Amino acid sequence: MPTPFNESVIEEFRANGGKVGGPFEGGDLLLLTTTGARSGKETTTPLGYVRHGDALLVIGSSLGAPHHPAWYHNLLAHPVVRVELGTRTFQALAVPAQGARREELFAHAVEAAPGYADYQARTSRLLPVVVLERAEPEGWEPPRDVGTLADKVMEVHTWLRGQLRQVKAEVDAHFAARAAHRGPGAPPPPGLGLRIRQRCLAFCQALEFHHVSEDDHLFPGIARYHPHLTDTFARLAEEHRTVARIQGELVTLLADIGITDPERFHAELDRMSTELNAHLDYEEEQILPLLAGVPWPPATPPAQPSAPTD
Template identity: 75%
Template sequence: MPTSFNTSVIEEFRANAGKVGGPFAGSDLLLLTTTGARSGAERTTPLGYVRHGDTLLVVGSAMGAPQHPDWYHNLLAHPLVQVELGTRTFEALAVPAEGARREELFAHVLRVEPGYAEYQARTSRPLPVVVLERAEPDAWEAPRRIDNLADKLTEVHTWLRGQLRQVSAEVEAHFTARAAQVGPGEPAAPSLGLQIRQRCLAFCQTLEFHHTSEDAHLFPGIAHHHPHLAATFERLRDEHRRVARIQGELASLLSGIGVAEPRRFRTELARMSAELNAHLDYEEEALLPLLADVPWPPAPPERTARDRRP
């Protein structure tokens, strides 16, 4: 549960377009909402942030406490988080930095906010530096216009494809650095374990939610108006089940990247990516023409005369 101090900061932040007084006056502040690792409940925490290119950095300082803060444990279990920045609210992917990347980013944080050095001096644990990456196109800028359900489906698929490409790119970076280690005195390969894990976990959780929503709501709604497409929806449901198995294989594969044989690993990852992309392609071919005339977001249901009674 948030403390009364945090609650007052959150209320002031939301009432004043992201501006607060007291100890946070003049600071760059955001609200981070995570999903509880064990409870599954949403938790909102006010945090200072530092910009780094087109990403935002938050530090798990807990003011130098010996343990990582709860919000950090939450985002390890559920990498997709909600960020409130000024008057904007959007989804982000939380990726803790590791190794040399963490040192580089923490040095950047200290140049902008030197006070974090005092927090680091109070504890023996390295303060986590978490990168909040765009989980939506142009998330830090003006949002793209979504007029219909076809646009929304395309947006979700674009994000999923982007995450697949990023996993592949990070895997390549890992193997390239590993191949460059020609002797015991050479620099170690970059530690990408957490980075790859977070991206894969976020991808799998989003895909599972997306497919569950389609099976429970989207497909029955469309099938009601297009009964002649029954075979199409049955194929999509079968593909959802096959994709769920691929997700499990992908997670298992990535968990062993540290000891994997590069050629076999690349081959398996390429096969899984091809199957997932083929499913997304077929779904778009089958559904986008049907969804182009469905407004998004949906209009609220009309209230009846009984609903309008005081």
């Protein structure tokens, strides 16, 4: 729940295209909306930020308090966040930096805003440095023409495939780095790293949302008009359950990224790739032709006339 002070800053930010007065006047400020780790409710927090190339950095300073801020715990549970920057609003993947990269980025932040060094000096905890990255998979460009429900479902499928490919590429790079290490010094740590964790968790959560939406709304709606497809929908439901079991295994492995067995994770990811791609192929073959004539977005129903008055 935002404090009264934060609420006033948020209101002023949105009313003035990202510009605020008071203690933030002239500073670089954004609004970060996270999803509660326990509550599932959205919370918006005004935060200072530092640019690093094309990336935005936010620091979990809490003015040097002994505990990480709530928004940091939230983004560990729900990596996709909403960012308001000036008059722009966009989704981002929140990735805490680790090791040498964290030290490099924190030094850059201190150079831009020396107050962060004071906050670090006040506490024994290591202030998190969070990189706000593009949420979409690399190379992703949304289709220009989405005019039917079939187009929309295909857009989601393409996004999911792209996310899965990127997660696999990053896991493969992790294994390659370990295999290529010849010293001196220790090899890369055995854990898969927060970047892989955040992107994989974001993929799993988006996949779950998509399949639940299909099971609860899309498929029952189609089945009413196509009762002869009972076996098709039974197969799709079973495939959803299979994918959900693999997804559950991945989420469990991601719960403690520092000690996760990379080999086991890699095996589960390969299984996810095989099962999900086969499922999407079958769904596109069987279901998309039925949706090709359904407009997207849905037409807004006409407003009901108001009752006559005397």
